[in-house]
Amino acid sequence: MGRAEVWRVGEELAAAHLERLGWRILDRNWRCPAGELDIVALEPGPEPVVVFCEVKCRSGLGFGPPLEAITPRKVAKLREVALHWLRAQPGPVRHVRFDGVGVLLARDTLPVITHVPGIGR
Numbered sequence: 001m002g003r004a005e006v007w008r009v010g011e012e013l014a015a016a017h018l019e020r021l022g023w024r025i026l027d028r029n030w031r032c033p034a035g036e037l038d039i040v041a042l043e044p045g046p047e048p049v050v051v052f053c054e055v056k057c058r059s060g061l062g063f064g065p066p067l068e069a070i071t072p073r074k075v076a077k078l079r080e081v082a083l084h085w086l087r088a089q090p091g092p093v094r095h096v097r098f099d100g101v102g103v104l105l106a107r108d109t110l111p112v113i114t115h116v117p118g119i120g121r
Contacts, residue, residue, distance in 0.1 A: 011038060051098070054098070098118065
């Protein structure tokens with residue numbers, strides 16, 4: 001599986017994971033001049049939360065687990081792009097959070113999804 005295929009499959013699995021949690025996907029691969037958001041989802045509840053998910057996929061552990069690729073610099077960029085997304089919305093958004101979703105697509109094993117709420121606090 002090539003790099004683009006790993007990324008595509010991993011992002012599909014991440015979105016499916018969030019939907020299994022009962023979340024609604026609001027946007028995928030949302031772009032603006034500042035960058036791109038992988039997945040924007042709505043976590044339901046008494047006070048729904050808009051969650052900006054950074055998805056990282058790897059086909060092995062040679063370079064470490066997928067979520068290790070979410071650096072403080074990446075989180076800062078994610079926050080910057082999220083502000084653009086929020087400004088583009090028709091109304092106010094009361095609650096937001098930034099999550100990391102790692103997908104490991106190792107050969108001959110089932111995919112492993114790791115979801116970490118509240119990255120970059």
